[in-house]
Amino acid sequence: MAEGSDAIQTLIAQVARLPGLGPRSARRVVLALIRRRTGQMAQLAALMAEVAERSRECTRCGNVSESELCPICADPARAxxxxxxxxxxxxxxxxxxxxxxxxxxxxxxxxxxxxxxxxxxxxxxxxxxxxxxxxxxxxxxxxxxxxxxxxxxxxxxxxxxxxxxxxVTVLAQGVPIGGELDYLDDGTINAALRARRRL
Amino acid sequence: MAEGSDAIQTLIAQVARLPGLGPRSARRVVLALIRRRTGQMAQLAALMAEVAERSRECTRCGNVSESELCPICADPARAxxxxxxxxxxxxxxxxxxxxxxxxxxxxxxxxxxxxxxxxxxxxxxxxxxxxxxxxxxxxxxxxxxxxxxxxxxxxxxxxxxxxxxxxVTVLAQGVPIGGELDYLDDGTINAALRARRRL
The missing domain is CATH 3.40.1360.10 (Dna Topoisomerase Vi A Subunit; Chain: A, domain 2)
Incomplete structure (x- = not known):
């Protein structure tokens, strides 16, 4: 009975299974939702039901979509x-x-x-x-x-x-923007050195 | 349009406002829910709607409750x-x-x-x-x-x-179970020392 009603316990267990969350953060999330008097939980529930109902996979590219083709596949302006x-x-x-x-x-x-x-x-x-x-x-x-x-x-x-x-091309490898050499792994530094270019 | 439909973007924004989550983890959570083919998002939405509908504050102690009194206040076996x-x-x-x-x-x-x-x-x-x-x-x-x-x-x-x-009493302060002195702050060590007891 520690975590309130059965429904609350089930909700915490389900939230805890989401990526990046665990039992402790799930408890915090569920409590925050219960506490906000503005009905945020009901609103979030409705939104999730809507997204769950409408989301599908673009048949062409595999992107998340609400229709047969996703907005990118359907966009005539894309190359x-x-x-x-x-x-x-x-x-x-x-x-x-x-x-x-x-x-x-x-x-x-x-x-x-x-x-x-x-x-x-x-x-x-x-x-x-x-x-x-x-x-x-x-x-x-x-x-x-x-x-x-x-x-x-x-x-x-x-x-x-x-x-x-x-x-067939691949993304360039090298030092990320704002990256400090001292904090980069050897692989990245070596890749950046091999792919060096004239200034 | 980067994050899919308007509903998905709104859902990500709402999830990102939950404690311990940010834009990046919210995107991961929402994508994981969309991808799981088992209808987990619809299930979670239904559960949230149920908890939102039923949860209230215990009028006596302020605990989360489904009735006027929470299970602890209603329990005759508690001291x-x-x-x-x-x-x-x-x-x-x-x-x-x-x-x-x-x-x-x-x-x-x-x-x-x-x-x-x-x-x-x-x-x-x-x-x-x-x-x-x-x-x-x-x-x-x-x-x-x-x-x-x-x-x-x-x-x-x-x-x-x-x-x-x-x-009126307060919880004891001291070294947590499994705690290593080297990792404790000075305040905790001093409190544990002041409250030392005979073995």
Whole structure:
């Protein structure tokens, strides 16, 4: 009975399973929602129900969408020749916040992983290869995470596209903006040194 | 448009306002909920709506409750003579998890704060004093946080009860179980030293 009613305990347990939250932070969140007299919890519940009801996957790129095609796939102003491959919708959002890329996306939904039995078919890589041909893509930008899994997946995709005329590129590696050398790992410093350019 | 539809953006903004969460963790939470195909978001939304609908404040102690009196105030097996005063429902929950206290509670809902214009009336301290008399309380345990605000509030309450026959106690201060002296602050070490006892 420590954490109030059964409903409250179930709610805390569910919130605690969300990424980045644990039992303690879940208790804080639920208590804060109960305490705010403005009915914020009911409002949040309604909003979640709405998003849950309406959200689906874009059939073309895998982005979160409210319709068959996501706003990016449906946007005629975006460049058709450039396809940016990302692991995750969160990565797509991060790139969109940067506003530098104006082409199309393809969300893999993960990386190749022998341990988790995620192979090319599970990631829909054949569908990606088909897209590159069907949509006349000139450049595939592999914007995968700079992790072992991300890079393995990038190499697999590059290999699969080697017989096609498409140009395959990857994000540059180097010192992040505002980065201090003293705080960077050796791998990043070495990559930045290898990729040095004339001022 | 970076974060999907308007509803998704609003949901992320609301989740980001919860304690311990920020824009980045809110994006992760919302994406995780959208991605889980099991309808977890709809389930969570329904549960939140239920808790929001049913939760209220116990009219006697200020605990979260589904009825006029919370389960602790309504429990005839709890000791009537001991009243444990806490700042917050989260503190009540923490004490209940310990299972050491079997008396009644009183939740202040905060601490005295001249800056935030929270005086004794805002905290319902007159109501607490009245309860002590009405319910024939023999001991008031001030289980407030060991912060300046918590201790100021504890001293104020002790002062207000000085003319009554009730015994006012506070939680012991000292080395936490499993604590290493090297990692403790001077204040805790000094308090533990002053309160030392014979083995």
């Amino acid at each position: 058709n020749g450039e396809l940016c491959v990302v692991e995750d919708v969160a990565d797509l959002w991060a790139l969109e916040r940067g506003r530098a890329f104006r082409g199309r996306y393809h969300v893999l939904g993960g990386t190749l992983s022998a341990l988790d039995e995620i192979g090319p078919d599970e990631l829909g890589i054949p569908r990606l290869i088909a897209r590159v041909g069907d949509e006349g893509i000139a450049e595939v930008i592999l914007a995968l995470n700079a992790t072992v899994e991300g890079q393995t997946t990038a190499h697999y995709i590059a290999e699969a596209l080697v017989s096609t005329p498409v140009a | 009537n003579g001991e009243l444990c005063v806490v700042e917050d429902v989260a503190d009540l929950w923490a004490l209940e998890r310990g299972r050491a206290f079997r008396g009644r509670y009183h939740v202040l809902g905060g601490t005295l704060s001249a800056l935030d214009e929270i005086g004794p009336d805002e905290l319902g301290i007159p109501r607490l004093i009245a309860r002590v008399g009405d319910e024939g309380i023999a001991e008031v345990i001030l289980a407030l946080n060991a912060t300046v605000e918590g201790q100021t509030t504890a001293h104020y309450i002790a002062e207000a009860l000085v003319s009554t026959p009730v015994a």
